Amino acid sequence: MPKVSVILLSFNNSQYIRESIQSILSQTYRDFELIIGDDASTDNSLEICRSFSDLRIKLLTSDKNLGIVDNIDRCLNATSGEFVGIMGSDDMMLPANIERKVRFLEENPYLGFVHSNHYLMDESGEMIGWHFSEYPPADTIFKGLDVFRRLIFEENVININTVMLPRNIFSKVGGYDRQFPTAHDYEFCARVALQLDIGYIAEPLFKYRYHPASVTQKTQDTPQKAVRKRVEVQQCKVAAFENYFKLPDKKIFTPDELRHLLGHIGWYYLHINELHFARRAFQMAVCHGTFSIKNILRYLATFLPLSTIKKIKSFKHELSRRKPWNTLPISSQSHS
Numbered sequence: 001m002p003k004v005s006v007i008l009l010s011f012n013n014s015q016y017i018r019e020s021i022q023s024i025l026s027q028t029y030r031d032f033e034l035i036i037g038d039d040a041s042t043d044n045s046l047e048i049c050r051s052f053s054d055l056r057i058k059l060l061t062s063d064k065n066l067g068i069v070d071n072i073d074r075c076l077n078a079t080s081g082e083f084v085g086i087m088g089s090d091d092m093m094l095p096a097n098i099e100r101k102v103r104f105l106e107e108n109p110y111l112g113f114v115h116s117n118h119y120l121m122d123e124s125g126e127m128i129g130w131h132f133s134e135y136p137p138a139d140t141i142f143k144g145l146d147v148f149r150r151l152i153f154e155e156n157v158i159n160i161n162t163v164m165l166p167r168n169i170f171s172k173v174g175g176y177d178r179q180f181p182t183a184h185d186y187e188f189c190a191r192v193a194l195q196l197d198i199g200y201i202a203e204p205l206f207k208y209r210y211h212p213a214s215v216t217q218k219t220q221d222t223p224q225k226a227v228r229k230r231v232e233v234q235q236c237k238v239a240a241f242e243n244y245f246k247l248p249d250k251k252i253f254t255p256d257e258l259r260h261l262l263g264h265i266g267w268y269y270l271h272i273n274e275l276h277f278a279r280r281a282f283q284m285a286v287c288h289g290t291f292s293i294k295n296i297l298r299y300l301a302t303f304l305p306l307s308t309i310k311k312i313k314s315f316k317h318e319l320s321r322r323k324p325w326n327t328l329p330i331s332s333q334s335h336s
Helices: 017-025 045-050 068-077 097-107 144-154 169-173 184-193 223-244 255-271 275-288 293-301 306-321
Strands: 004-010 032-038 057-060 083-088 113-116 119-121 127-130 140-142 164-166 198-201 206-209
Touching: 004 017, 004 068, 004 097, 017 032, 017 045, 032 045, 032 068, 045 057, 068 083, 068 184, 083 097, 097 113, 097 164, 097 198, 140 144, 144 184, 144 223, 169 184, 184 223, 223 255, 223 275, 255 275, 255 293, 275 293
Parallel strands: 004 032, 004 083, 032 057, 113 198, 119 206
Antiparallel strands: 083 164, 113 164, 119 127, 140 198
């Protein structure tokens, strides 16, 4: 049984997948299996995968596109390693990636996961920077609740491709949530951070390719998809706060912060007519935040018919467009 299971998610990345597989097979740490989950690619990705004869490779194929979360789930079911890492087929590991992370997890078995700094590269593989320049310059173990707080305020603080975790974490906190097809990694990291501390390796151990066809960019290649991604992240925050309030005596947000954060999320959903999520956010803001008439009124507004809410919005918009009567030029005012 291998110590580590590496999951490589493949979908129409024939331009990069060979390089990605080679970076995994060239690791200094040798005791691993490579599970390649191809999600019904229509290019020659499968042909490239089959050209490798390494016995550590297990190739999973599909006749139809499953989507990222279901593809991850079937790959996880095929793993047997103690530790698991999941990455895209357009990215690359640096040679010491697995070795450093296995050692870190073995030395700190109480962690939820470890992630690392990483280089950013363009389509051609040229380095264009590194991601966590603001992180500590040395390896660090963060309190899980501190990571949770950063995820709420800053959002993009963990690249899931660089994460390695004990496989039993999935049985402890649950797997990826299908209701968040584009923000599943964000929600999962928040859920883990609520329960366990998080490790960080300062050395860049990964190359993340930033290009228009990457999974991350595919969710933002149209204004509609960008909005969908934003909506999902806010939904993740609602779910994260609901989990947060179940914790006994682990309060890391002040009532003022909760009033502001949850009120902002609720207002966002009210604005786009997602009344269910707006109600959940405002309810938490009212129950856990400092007193706010606005949040109370907005919470009550979520029980109104959608048509009524739209009329109120239209009326407010029309009022905001009109100038107050006393700002009109004197010449335009009638005289008796």
